[in-house]
Amino acid sequence: IFKKKSGEYFNGLLSAEIININGEECLISVINDLSHVKHAELEVKKAYLKAKELEAIINRSNSIAFLWRIDEDWPVEYVSQNVDMLGYSQEELITGETSYDEIIHPDDKQKVKADVSEYKRNGTEEYIQEYRIITKSGEVRWMKDHTWIRKGPKGTYTHHQGILQDITEMKKASEQIRKLSQAVEQSPASIIITDLEGNIEYVNPKFTSISGYSREEVYLKNPRILKSETTSPEEYKNLWMNIAAGKEWRGEFYNKRKNGENYWEAASISAIKNEKGENTHYIAVKEDITIRKAASLKLKQSEADLQIANATKDKFFSIIAHDLRAPFNSIFGYTKILTQQVQQKNYDQVLEYAEIIEQSTGRTFNLLTNLMDWAKSQSGRMNFNPIQIDVADLIQDTVVLLNDTAVQKGILF
Numbered sequence: 001i002f003k004k005k006s007g008e009y010f011n012g013l014l015s016a017e018i019i020n021i022n023g024e025e026c027l028i029s030v031i032n033d034l035s036h037v038k039h040a041e042l043e044v045k046k047a048y049l050k051a052k053e054l055e056a057i058i059n060r061s062n063s064i065a066f067l068w069r070i071d072e073d074w075p076v077e078y079v080s081q082n083v084d085m086l087g088y089s090q091e092e093l094i095t096g097e098t099s100y101d102e103i104i105h106p107d108d109k110q111k112v113k114a115d116v117s118e119y120k121r122n123g124t125e126e127y128i129q130e131y132r133i134i135t136k137s138g139e140v141r142w143m144k145d146h147t148w149i150r151k152g153p154k155g156t157y158t159h160h161q162g163i164l165q166d167i168t169e170m171k172k173a174s175e176q177i178r179k180l181s182q183a184v185e186q187s188p189a190s191i192i193i194t195d196l197e198g199n200i201e202y203v204n205p206k207f208t209s210i211s212g213y214s215r216e217e218v219y220l221k222n223p224r225i226l227k228s229e230t231t232s233p234e235e236y237k238n239l240w241m242n243i244a245a246g247k248e249w250r251g252e253f254y255n256k257r258k259n260g261e262n263y264w265e266a267a268s269i270s271a272i273k274n275e276k277g278e279n280t281h282y283i284a285v286k287e288d289i290t291i292r293k294a295a296s297l298k299l300k301q302s303e304a305d306l307q308i309a310n311a312t313k314d315k316f317f318s319i320i321a322h323d324l325r326a327p328f329n330s331i332f333g334y335t336k337i338l339t340q341q342v343q344q345k346n347y348d349q350v351l352e353y354a355e356i357i358e359q360s361t362g363r364t365f366n367l368l369t370n371l372m373d374w375a376k377s378q379s380g381r382m383n384f385n386p387i388q389i390d391v392a393d394l395i396q397d398t399v400v401l402l403n404d405t406a407v408q409k410g411i412l413f
Contacts, residue, residue, distance in 0.1 A: 002031065064164040066100065074100040074160070085166065087136030105132035105140060116149075120157055125149050130167065142171040190265070190286040193272070196279060198222050210265075210288050212258030223284070226255040239269065243282055246271050252289070264293040312378040319371055326405035327364040331357055363401045 002012045016029040064085070067078035076093040083090060092098050104112055108131040119127050129145045147162030184191055190210050193202040199220045208214055211226060218225065231253055242249040248270040256262050265286045272281040338353040376382035399413050406413060 063166070065162075066164060067159055067161050068100045069159055076100050077159070086133060086141070087139075103133050103135075105134055108132050116160075119149065125151075133164070141166055142168045187285075188287075190284075190288070192223060192284040192286070194223070194282045194284075196281070198282070201281070207286075210257070210263070211255075217258075226253070243269050243271055244279070246273070246277075246279065253286075263288060263290040265289060308378070312375060316371065316375050323402075323405060324364065324367065326408045327360055327367065329408070330404045331360045331364065334360070360404060363404070366397075366401055 001009050003009055012031045014029055014031055016027055018025055018027055064083050065078070065080040066076065068074045068076045075096055076099065079090055079093050081090060083093060086103065088098060088103075093100070101109070112129060112131050115127070115129060118124075126146075126148050129147070131143060131145065133141050133143045135141060144165040144167045145162055146165070147160050149157055150159040150161055152158040184204055187204055187206060190207040191202075191204040192200060192207060194200050199222060200218045201220070203213075203215055203218055207218075211218075213225075235251065239249045239251070248268060250266075250268050253265045253267055254262060255265055266289045267284055267286040269282060269284040271279040272283055274280050334353050334357045338350060338357065341347065341350055341353065373382065403413070405411075
């Protein structure tokens with residue numbers, strides 16, 4: 001290190017030699033200013049250290065640094081140590097045992113090369129691609145390739161210099177999200193997602209088809225726009241207490257469509273939580289059960305009608321068993337007497353007994369007819385056909401009709 005007159009220091013190279021001049025030994029020295037050389041050397045060291053630093057960072061990540069020539073098979077000239085995540089060693093790739101071209105998935109290779117050729121034609125010096133790599137074990141991994149194309153002194157393309165990032169898990173997660181999104185969008189159930197205040201942030205197509213509201217119409221609105229005022233405040237209070245506590249609420253709503261038409265929904269509402277277990281949103285999965293409800297009500301009505309029909313039938317058989325037995329007993333009794341009279345050839349009272357049997361048979365037939373009409377009226381199968389009647393005659397006919405039974409039971413009209 002030398003010092004100038006100005007006091008500035010500089011790097012120099014001192015070369016000295018002792019020579020003989022006119023019989024005297026002299027020291028000849030030459031000083032070369034190496035400041036620019038030292039500066040360049042320092043920059044090289046810095047670049048080297050920076051490269052080592054970058055390589056260390058890359059080796060600690062899920063990224064791989066590559067340098068390969070733009071030749072036919074893309075031979076590798078440099079690759080970072082963590083290429084072992086692909087199952088290869090640095091030596092296998094750098095020595096030419098395996099080229100970069102060989103590790104690209106066959107189904108992606110043609111497109112990758114075609115895109116690179118297009119980048120070169122367009123003068124592109126930096127690009128990003130996504131394609132699959134086949135590891136040494138045969139496993140397929142997705143890579144994000146961020147590459148810079150380098151040129152030689154004459155402007156010709158010489159190398160690719162890039163960083164490969166393993167995005168396999170990201171791709172899988174993206175695919176899961178895509179499937180989940182499709183499932184939600186195509187779900188046969190109505191799905192609503194709200195913030196913690198209950199304001200709607202998302203509805204799927206099924207919701208719009210059932211409610212009649214578009215996504216834009218309900219965005220940031222509260223689901224109470226669907227209320228038909230039939231769900232009690234206590235039920236809503238119970239709903240919010242459950243979902244705020246992280247529990248699931250299940251129940252039914254009698255809601256109103258945009259056109260004013262009412263409909264029934266079965267709903268399941270729960271909280272969406274973050275990784276800390278905190279509620280961030282609420283999700284409601286609802287099913288239109290209007291038709292099911294109508295069928296259920298119809299079934300209940302049918303069951304009620306069946307119970308009435310069974311009760312009517314039981315009562316009908318009870319009446320037959322009790323009220324028809326007496327008239328038939330009377331008919332059987334007079335028939336037996338009549339038979340005995342004929343056998344004894346005693347014909348004095350035959351006509352009288354025959355008339356009694358005829359009257360009893362007519363009254364019994366009328367009773368049975370009335371019972372049938374009553375059964376029809378109980379089952380709703382009797383047509384309404386009003387006529388004028390004489391109530392006194394009707395009462396007298398009824399007394400006559402039931403007289404035999406009343407006498408046998410000791411009942412006085």
